[in-house]
Amino acid sequence: MKILDWYILKRYLLTFVMMLLLFIPIGITVDLSEKVGKILENKAPFDEVVAYYLDFTVYFANLLFPLFLFLSVIWFTSKLANNTEIVAFLSSGVSFTRFLRPYLIGATIVASFALFLGMFLAPYASKGFNEFKYTYLKKNKNIQQTxxxxxxxxxxxxxxxxxxxxxxxxxxxxxxxxxxxxxxxxxxxxxxxxxxxxxxxxxxxxxxxxxxxxxxxxxxxxxxxxxxxxxxxxxxTPVEYAAETKPYGELLDFIKAEKRRGSSNIGRYEVVKLKKWSLPVSIFILTIIAVAVSSVKRRGGMGVNLAFGIAIAMVFVFFDKVFGVMAEQSNFPPLIAVWFPNAIFGILAIYMLQNAKR
Structure with a gap:
C-alpha cells in the first residue's frame, strides 16, 4: 500500500472514531437530561444506570454507524479538497477510481466491525437497554400481545x-x-x-x-x-424487542419457531434479521456518495458539502424508517423494505461517482 493509501485510510478511520467520540457523549447527555426525572422517580440503582448507558453507547453506535461514517468522510474529504490536496493527487496521474481505493479499504474495515457488532455484541446491549427502559422508564407500557x-x-x-x-x-x-x-x-x-x-x-x-x-x-x-x-x-407472546436481543444464530431459530407458531410479528423479526446484512452494505454506498459529494472544491467551502451531506443522510434515514415501519405493521415484504433504500442510494452512488470521475 502506497503513502497515499495510508494517508487517506488513517484520516478515514481516525475521523470516524473522533466522530463517534464526539457524538456518543452528546447522545448520552441528551438522553440523560430527558430521563433523569424518571430515573430518580423510579429509584433506579446507580450500577444499573451505568450499565444502561454502556448498553446505550453500543446500541446508539450500531444504529447510526453509517451516518457517522458518512459525515466523517464528507468532513475530512472536504478538507482535502479545500487544501487542493485532491487536485494534487489526481494531477499526479492517479485516477479517481484509484483515489477511491483507500476509502473502500476503510469501508471494508468498518463494515466488518459493524457486521460483527450487529451479529453478536449489539443484541446483548439491546437486551440490557430495553430491559432497563421498560423496567424504570416505561413501566406501564404494554410490550406484548395481550x-x-x-x-x-x-x-x-x-x-x-x-x-x-x-x-x-x-x-x-x-x-x-x-x-x-x-x-x-x-x-x-x-x-x-x-x-x-x-x-x-x-x-x-x-x-x-x-x-x-x-x-x-x-x-x-x-x-x-x-x-x-x-x-x-x-x-x-415475546416482547416486541425480542428479536433485537438475540445473536444471529439464535435469531434464525427464533424466527423459525415464531413462523411455526403463527406469530403476527414475523415482519418485525425479519426486518431485524435483514438489517444486520444491509447496514454493512450501506457503509460502502454512503462512503462512495460522500467522496463524490466532497471531493470537489466548492465556493461555499466545507459548509456546503456538509449541508448537502446532511440532507442526503436525512433522506436515507427517512426511507429506512418508513419502509421498516411498513414491513413491521403490514404485509409489505421485509426484503424489499430493508434493501430498497440501499438500492436507491446505490444507484445514486453510481451516478454521482460517474460525474465525479469527469
Whole structure:
C-alpha cells in the first residue's frame, strides 16, 4: 500500500472514531437530561444506570454507524479538497477510481466491525437497554400481545388465550387442542390458566376436557386441575424487542419457531434479521456518495458539502424508517423494505461517482 493509501485510510478511520467520540457523549447527555426525572422517580440503582448507558453507547453506535461514517468522510474529504490536496493527487496521474481505493479499504474495515457488532455484541446491549427502559422508564407500557393470543406450540398442539397477563403469568378463556395428523384427539377448556413457577405446572380453573376416540366423545370436568404443558406463558407472546436481543444464530431459530407458531410479528423479526446484512452494505454506498459529494472544491467551502451531506443522510434515514415501519405493521415484504433504500442510494452512488470521475 502506497503513502497515499495510508494517508487517506488513517484520516478515514481516525475521523470516524473522533466522530463517534464526539457524538456518543452528546447522545448520552441528551438522553440523560430527558430521563433523569424518571430515573430518580423510579429509584433506579446507580450500577444499573451505568450499565444502561454502556448498553446505550453500543446500541446508539450500531444504529447510526453509517451516518457517522458518512459525515466523517464528507468532513475530512472536504478538507482535502479545500487544501487542493485532491487536485494534487489526481494531477499526479492517479485516477479517481484509484483515489477511491483507500476509502473502500476503510469501508471494508468498518463494515466488518459493524457486521460483527450487529451479529453478536449489539443484541446483548439491546437486551440490557430495553430491559432497563421498560423496567424504570416505561413501566406501564404494554410490550406484548395481550388479547386473542393464538399460537401453534408444535406440530400437534395449538392454544388460545383471550386475555394474557405477563406479570402474573396467567390468562383467561384458555383453549388447548391436540391433533394427531389431521384428527383432533382432545380439547381442553378453562376459564383461567395460571403458571405455578414453584413446580412448573399450570393451574386450570373450571377445567373441561373433551376427548375423541374412534368416534366416541368423552368429557372430563373438574373445578381446578394442575397440568404440565410444553410451554411457558411468557414464551407465547415475546416482547416486541425480542428479536433485537438475540445473536444471529439464535435469531434464525427464533424466527423459525415464531413462523411455526403463527406469530403476527414475523415482519418485525425479519426486518431485524435483514438489517444486520444491509447496514454493512450501506457503509460502502454512503462512503462512495460522500467522496463524490466532497471531493470537489466548492465556493461555499466545507459548509456546503456538509449541508448537502446532511440532507442526503436525512433522506436515507427517512426511507429506512418508513419502509421498516411498513414491513413491521403490514404485509409489505421485509426484503424489499430493508434493501430498497440501499438500492436507491446505490444507484445514486453510481451516478454521482460517474460525474465525479469527469
Amino acid at each position: 388479547r386473542d393470543v393464538y399460537r401453534q406450540i408444535n406440530d400437534n398442539d395449538i392454544i388460545y388465550v383471550s386475555n394474557f397477563v405477563a406479570q402474573s403469568k396467567s390468562g383467561m378463556n384458555f383453549t388447548y387442542e391436540h391433533f394427531e395428523g389431521n384428527e383432533l384427539k382432545y380439547k381442553i377448556f378453562a376459564d383461567n390458566i395460571r403458571y405455578i413457577e414453584e413446580d412448573s405446572t399450570y393451574r386450570l380453573t373450571r377445567y373441561v376436557k373433551r376427548s375423541f376416540e374412534n368416534g366416541v366423545e368423552s368429557i372430563e370436568q373438574e373445578r381446578s386441575k394442575e397440568l404440565v404443558f410444553p410451554f411457558e406463558l411468557e414464551d407465547l
